[in-house]
Amino acid sequence: AQRVTQPEKLLSVFKGAPVELKCNYSYSGSPELFWYVQYSRQRLQLLLRHISRESIKGFTADLNKGETSFHLKKPFAQEEDSAMYYCALGTDSWGKLQFGAGTQVVVTP
């Protein structure tokens, strides 16, 4: 069965420090991985998708199929990065998208 694991519920970092959010997945097929962000009291927004290999707001994520991971990284955290981050796994082309439990990031000055 497919599963998405985000081991950290809360990540507290200082402004300017690097931040890494861990995401591991379990799926026997070919996965599509995403990172979504939810700022306080706002809707979820797509941040990154592995297929596009882009960098958004300074964040990057690399799919490591060997380790079944899709960790999110940013070299220098900013206060506006404080939010809830969700890793998500798409397992077919039919719209089924499974989320992890989320990691709350708090960036302190």
Added chain:
Amino acid sequence: EAQVTQNPRYLITVTGKKLTVTCSQNMNHEYMSWYRQDPGLGLRQIYYSMNVEVTDKGDVPEGYKVSRKEKRNFPLILESPSPNQTSLYFCASSLKGARGYTFGSGTRLTVV
């Protein structure tokens, strides 16, 4: 403006009283989905739809119904709500399956 619109934003109801949460998108997306968000559990998919009249169960479909009679609308129906359905609900739509869902603003439902 391209968007997913949910109504109502907030709803308090009593156990057993049928309710419908509406969802509409103006992007001509084929795929639509409903999620519930609970603390510590993240988002869990309730139902999703691949096109008009084509729907399938997500991970937590019990107690919910959906319909997709028109491409733009995907209402979520709770025939007999119970307190364990108190949650924050999100509707989402996508042009291509699980790729890049656009989410609505959410509906906070309280069942007493």
